[in-house]
Amino acid sequence: MTDLSATRAIEGEAQFGDYFALLKPRVMTLVVFTALVGMLVAPVAVHPFVGFCAILFIAVGGGASGALNMWWDADIDAVMRRTSGRPIPSGRVTGGEALAIGLALSGFSVVMLGLATNWAAAALLAFTIFFYAVIYSMWLKRSTPQNIVIGGAAGAFPPMIGWLAATGSLSLEPVLMFALVFLWTPPHFWALALFMRSDYDDAGVPMLTVTHGRPATRRHILAYSIVLAVFAVWLAVTAAGGPVYAVTAVALNAWLLRGAVQIVRRDESAAEADRYLVEKKFFKFSLLYLFLHFGALLADAGLRGAGVL
Incomplete structure (x- = not known):
């Protein structure tokens, strides 16, 4: 069986891991975590089994989005170094298979989430x-440098979905959690685009670095980081926040703004000389930024549940 699996892999036939890769598991991790936090910080207790089912179906819905995105973007994925090894451009999975999987999982996740929780979620x-x-994959991504700005809303909805699954309604707290992810997305991806611009050039994707250049992108990173810091700290004074989140938000956003200022002060000669070291550090920090904010919200919710707060 091992030899057969190896032979199939060499010949390019799909393995289970290829179909799982269609669901963008790394993105799904963020979806699951932020949705879970949105559910657990809500002021309504959720039965563990109902909560497990809700997060599972939200994860499946996130995976369905990933499969549909890979189906549509297969042509540009094949051009970009960062994505050329994905299942469709590598030939291991067909576009038709990805489309069928995406549509099937979309319908399944929505219906099951409605049955498990409520139809608003x-x-x-x-x-x-x-x-x-x-809206993002088929329209914005290829038509405007604001693709990441507007399209970031898709990744920002999960904490609202988690909150809705628990309560059936929305309030300021889930809206601010949405804003936290929404405003984080542009500087996160623009930092990546600063040192991966050639990929977007080759694929014809109108990323801000391509349409407006790196200096303008650096200024945009700083501007969005300032607005992001305001909303991140604002969440600390709501019912979802607490002392752990407040300290975490102040520290992380001070570091964020420091990094954004360093980026905007750099010229291209300095960036090329150290191979975009500062930009890469900012990007890596941004990966932790969101998880630490939502982790702090979860910690405060746990302290409230234990009667400490």
Whole structure:
């Protein structure tokens, strides 16, 4: 069996891991975590089994979005170094298979989330899948340098879905959690684009670095980081926040702004000389930034549940 599997892999036939890769598991991790935090910080207790089912179906919906995105973007994925090894451009999975998987999982996740929790949460999950697959992937990504700005909403909906699954309604707290992810997305991806610009040039994707240049992108990173810091700290004074989140938000956003200022002060000769070291550090920090904010929200919720706060 091992020899057969190896032979199939060499010949390019799909393995289970290739179909799983269609679901963008790294992105799904963020979706699951932020949705879980949105559910657990809500002021309504959720039965563990119902909560498990809700997060599972939200994860499946996120995976469905990833499959639909890979189906549509297969042509540009094949051009970009960062994505050329994905299942479709590598030939291990066909576009038709990815489309079928994406559509099937979309319908399954929405219906099951509605049955497990409520139809408001299911409706927002359906809109999230539509937003990512159609509005972002099919329209914004290839037509405007604001693709990441507007398209970032797709990744920002999960904490709202988690909150809705628990409560059936929305309030300021989930909106601010949405804003935290939404405003984080542009500087996170623009930092990546600063040192991966050639990929977007080759693929014809109108990323800000391509349409406006790196200096303008650096200024945009600083501007969005300032607005992001305001909303991140604002969340600390709501019912979802607490002392752990407050300290975490102040420290992380001070570091964020420091990094953004360093980026905007650099010229291209300095960046090329050290191979975009500062930009890469900012990008790596941004990966931790969101998880630490939501982790702090979860810690405060745990302290409240234990009666400490």
